[in-house]
Amino acid sequence: MQSNPKNDSVQNVKNEILNKIKSKQLKIGVAGMGYVGLPLTMAFVQAGLPVCGFDNDAIKVKMLNESKSYIDYIPDQAIANLNETKLFSSTGDFSGFKDVDVILMCVPTPLTKNREPDMSYVVKTAEEISKQLRPGHVIVLESTTYPGTTAGLIKDILETTGYVEGRDFFLGYSPEREDPGNAHFKVTSTPKIVGADDPIGLEIIVAIYEQIVEKVVPVSSCATAEATKLTENIFRCVNIALINELKTIYDRMNIDIWEVVEAAKTKPFGYMPFYPGPGIGGHCIPIDPFYLTWKAREFGLSTRFIELAGEINHHMPVYVIQKLAEALDQKFSKGLRGSKILLSGLAYKKNVDDVRESPSLEILEILKTRGADVSFHDPFVPVIPKLHEFPTLDGMKSVDITPERLKTFDAILICTDHDQVDYSAYAKYAPIIVDTRNAMKAITAHEAKIVKA
Ligand SMILES: NC(=O)c1ccc[n+]([C@@H]2O[C@H](COP(=O)([O-])OP(=O)(O)OC[C@H]3O[C@@H](n4cnc5c(N)ncnc54)[C@H](O)[C@@H]3O)[C@@H](O)[C@H]2O)c1
Incomplete structure (x- = not known):
């Protein structure tokens, strides 16, 4: 059977990423260093992978560089430890997206005054990423959102570059299940849902998260993963209302x-x-x-x-x-x-x-x-x-x-x-x-x- 050169090159990129994971060379970028992004960063650094945190809040970047925490339950010492590893850096300069292999988007998704999704932070981040997008990049959205965001809104922005998902770059959705202040469950001990629309992308993203969590739960699409996250929170909201x-x-x-x-x-x-x-x-x-x-x-x-x-x-x-x-x-x-x-x-x-x-x-x-x-x-x-x-x-x-x-x-x-x-x-x-x-x-x-x- 003749091999398909397109498939071969995607397989090669996949193998390259898996090798980088194995040798702890895979560079992770986290966009949005808040309640979700900072603990995620700490987990990857703890796993021995280099992480660059990106945030447009200059005060947060400065505090991180000075080993100061802005999240109550994360002590200053934890940030100092992060800096001491030499695996961590943080910046407000988004041109650095080109220097990382993976970008995890952890930016806010609030509601507008009219209680509609405010996607402005996600769109802005995707636009910044698209300026630096290159073959082999892995992009994962972690922000909570409606089904269709990753495979629609984000993919469309990233593909304005001419690069194609599944061929040139990989795209997935993995919701954050962080429960601030919960002493029993941390990022690493909470199973992580991962969805992607192309099987090789899914394999890669699962392998990345396996570096930090005990259990990764792959699902068949980004939309399924997005719906899973919403289902969990709707379940809570409805049951609290009932009680x-x-x-x-x-x-x-x-x-x-x-x-x-x-x-x-x-x-x-x-x-x-x-x-x-x-x-x-x-x-x-x-x-x-x-x-x-x-x-x-x-x-x-x-x-x-x-x-x-x-x-x-x-x-x-x-x-x-x-x-x-x-x-x-x-x-x-x-x-x-x-x-x-x-x-x-x-x-x-x-x-x-x-x-x-x-x-x-x-x-x-x-x-x-x-x-x-x-x-x-x-x-x-x-x-x-x-x-x-x-x-x-x-x-x-x-x-x-x-x-x-x-x-x-x-x-x-x-x-x-x-x-x-x-x-x-x-x-x-x-x-x-x-x-x-x-x-x-x-x-x-x-x-x-x-x-x-
Ligand atoms: N906080 C939680 O417990 C929790 C749990 C699960 C899911 N989530 C979801 O995770 C997402 C992030 O929530 P959070 O609580 O971490 O928010 P947050 O406000 O604590 O952090 C978001 C960070 O993103 C930064 N930011 C905004 N625009 C940016 C941009 N264009 N580029 C880079 N950084 C930018 C902000 O300065 C801020 O530091 C939301 O979608 C939220 O619904 C949050």
Whole structure:
């Protein structure tokens, strides 16, 4: 049988890449050195591969070069260790894309004001890559997005160069499953989904990720991998909404949702616990499901579960405030206006400093608008950063907790259950504690003061 020269040359490129992996010569580029890109970088360096981090935020690049971390749970020492290996560099100069073999795109994918996918960061990065694209390049998108982004939007931009995917360069999608602050699962111990539309590309990208993760799960296309990521986050969003709705119903029936979940989760099959809260936050769960909603519209379809879950979760801040108002009325015959409230926990989840989309921000703003005298305490968030959706909260500072100060509040509203907060002091000194996270579960004294919301 005669060999096809095109196939031979692709096989040669593949073998060259696999050899570079084996000899630890494969140069990795990470575009976007944030919550996803930095831990990914650390994992590749730890595996002995050279990594260059690219970011258009000059401050981040400077901090990395000075061995300083900008992510709360990554210590400065970890960046110093990265620099000491001599395998790591970082830059804002995207012409360096030509010097790396692989480019992993970890840039933001937020929603626009009209809640549509904001693909501007992905497009900009793909355009920068296309300026430096060369034969043998491997490009992988890690940002969460709608099915069709990699094989449509990105491929189209990269192919404006005249190079063709599968022949000249390889393209894939591998979603990030990073769970910031999770001590049990790291990048390396979480199975990694990899999708590509051409089999050789898939083989190469799987081999690359096998350098850093224990288990790689290949799927048949980029779109399947994109849909897998969205499915995981939609599953969370819908189940959190379900448990939030059940919370409001059981509350009326005087049944404690937390006790129900604890009991239900003893079933060894067919049930998985989700927990109620003051709403949903973070960069993923409130946003990603709507990427599918937007894409489904193109097919004349609606995503009713997602819309309903969004509606229920969005209502939670108002529900929680209503519970707080009822508690104040019952205890002091007074309303929110003029009441002195401490909001405990500003980050969207426990033990992290991330306030993106945190429901605490909305709660804080509503309380202010309704005339409450409100402060907040969060050991991870000393000051509220500039956020264009919440200009009235700009620069607000976390207050320290002392017995004297706690005694001055009419109520404490627990929105995030950070471990390092002294909840027994809340129970001892505050007259009302409205608890949206069951943070007071271990405190048996002063039970009458605690209202679950
Ligand atoms: N944070 C998470 O826990 C998490 C988990 C899974 C998936 N994701 C997804 O991963 C992607 C990245 O999220 P993140 O949390 O790391 O965001 P991030 O904001 O922490 O980091 C993104 C980085 O990209 C940089 N950047 C922006 N435009 C750039 C460009 N054109 N070139 C180079 N760098 C650029 C930013 O300066 C920033 O440092 C998003 O799609 C997100 O949905 C995030």
